[in-house]
Amino acid sequence: MSRDTGRLLYILARATQAKAIVEFGTSFGLSTLHLASALRDNGGGRLITSEFEPSKLAIAKANLAEGGLADLVEFREGDALQTLATDLPDRIDLVLLDGAKALYGDILALLEPRLRPGAVIVADNADYCPDYLEHVGSPANGYLTMPFTDDVELSIRLG
């Protein structure tokens, strides 16, 4: 994730006054740090993040602890198709898709019923996932979408 994308995530989470965020693909927690910082500055909230490599998750946890943000983050270890299938917030304000590109559509399908009107979905390198782009790009599916930078597809859930 680039520095600009991190800043974009922070701005979007502040602008939407996000309280509930879901992240697919934690890695070392760089994006998680930006999103959790925004939650803190929004007055608190819950960030669920998913990663299937335990060694990466251990480093992410340490990074969030070092940043004083661990209390806002729920780390879910394992395949996100399973870990994000249950116990989600009733209303999701913001989603970051940054795991295996081929799964973007399946992960969005898990979260879709809980996206609040105006929820923001940031998809990294969605160019590699034409099915996902087709889904959010088809007006009947209830999204507005646009490529925002070379590597980010930015979408909102319509009410």
Ligand SMILES: C[S@@+](CC[C@H](N)C(=O)[O-])C[C@H]1O[C@@H](n2cnc3c(N)ncnc32)[C@H](O)[C@@H]1O
């Ligand atoms: C590009 S990295 C994420 C970078 C992170 N969002 C950041 O900006 O700091 C993608 C991560 O997604 C994880 N991943 C890929 N497929 C996954 C899956 N099905 N479930 C959970 N994690 C997955 C990979 O292990 C990898 O660490």
